[in-house]
Amino acid sequence: MEYRHLGRSGLRVSRLALGTMTWGRDTDADEAANQLAAFTEAGGTLVDTADVYAEGECERILGTLIGTTVPRDQVIITTKAVARRTEGPFGGGASRGALLTALDGSLRRLGIDHIDLWQLHAWDSAVPLDETLAALDTAVRSGKVRYTGVSNYSGWQLSTAATMQLMSGGATPIVSTQVEYSLAERGIEREVVPAAEHHGIGILPWAPLGRGVLTGKYRNGTPADSRGASPHYAPYVEHHRTERAARIVQAVATAADGLGTSPLAVALAWVRDRPGVVAPVVGARDTGQLAGSLATEDLTLPTAIRAALDDVSGIELGYPEQRLG
Template identity: 50%
Template sequence: MELRRVGHTGLRVSALGLGTLTWGRDTDREDARQLLSDFLDAGGTLIDTAAHYGDGLAEQTIGDVIDQLGVRGDVVLASKAGLVEGADGPRIDCSRTCLLDSLDASLEALHTDHLELWLLDHFDASVPIDETLSALEVALRSGRIRYVGVANYPAWALAEIACLLPGHGGHLAVIETEYSLLNRSFEGELTDASAHFGCGVFAWSPLARGVLTGKYRSHTPPDSRAATPHLRGFVEPYLDARYAGTIEAVARAGEGFGLSAGQVALSWVKDAPGVTSTLLGPRTPGQLAQLLEVVDFALPHQIRKALDDVS
């Protein structure tokens, strides 16, 4: 698998990353071990997680699986902090105390003394930026993290932190953002800002939370994410009728190449301008195997343009 440089840093990551949103909850430890083993065998390096993934169990699962396989030196660990699950649901908290406590807990769960990448998960308008930056500076200077990133930030907030972070011993290495044929909000200000500040781009949910696989065209499969209480709300935004034309176009393109709709959707994001790594979210080894089949496949220019137009 191709390794790509992350922005203006010296860090390189695989063109596809392994997302772990479901690990420890919907993906058990045995499947997780197989997923990581297969991903590494395909040349993958980037593992993306967060403190709250899998109801807080994903990081522990990753740490255990890495230990079992003995592959800590072969992976780039990226985790996120700042989104906290509370009694009233999730809340954003990028205070110094919350961030540093979360980092310590993540390192313990992952059985490691450092993260290659640590990202702020959502912009927190309630906390002074200097307080958040002070936490990042402590984490960097202590060696507990190597690079800083942000996830789901608006362009103006990305610009603010990118300008201020060098004064606190760091450089903004990456932005993680949702990007697919059903969500092209990355194109525009975020594209320009990430390029201007030399940030790498990690694209999450290239299959539009599973909708671009085409599985929801006629009904909601009982074993799908949309059929689960904890992920139904995550999928529902893309079950709107206005997306039907794009979903059908992706399916038809797949038929023409002997590929699945999901493989086509992934290929479109993987080779999109500015994208460093595209994050996969398979729940099972079988799902991962299908997606890895297009590691070296590139959509012809005419097909890319047709999908651009229809979406």
């Protein structure tokens, strides 16, 4: 598998990341082990989780697999904090106390002594940003975290955080931003992508397959074994079951037929090779689904097909994102 630097940092990661959001809920520990083994055998290194996935069970499962299914030094672990885990003053949010408490909890569940990439899961308007960023610096200085990033930040939020760290002198830089990005969701191209490129921050797209919709599996209904049929994830999938998405899915299917590949491969290759993107985060219910994502490694979309997909999925850009006249 090809490797890329995460932003301007020295950290090199596989250009696909393994998402684990379903682990401990729709994916049991045995299947999780199979997925991790298949991913690392294909050359994958970046494994994404969060402290709130399955109420922490996702991290616990991953922790049991590190050192057994795969050696610790062969994977790059990224997890997140900020989302509400428990009641109480330190059960969520981006305060110094809440973040450092969350970090210790993640390390305990994962059974490791450091996080390779620790990301702020969301912006917290109730906490001064300098306090939040100082907690990232503390985590890095303590040796419990190697690199830091953010997730679900808008363009101005990302740029503000990156600039504050740069101006602090000696502060740990923001090296990643994890955001939804796919043919079905291109909103980050308005402000987040330009901000990330300006500051040298790598983009880690979540839901690169349009929450599963771009694979075409929902064109004729909702398969009983799909996320769309899961009580936990049905609203997550419904978000992209729109008329606009249906037009994009048709274009993806047409491109796949022409290339002799799958709609999944086309949709994933498109986002993987967008400007600023480092590694789309791909999740799967089982190893068979994951194999479809791993098989895209050798696929590069022809220029004409990429242009056609750009056209059918394009979003409106206007002032001030795009100067007119």
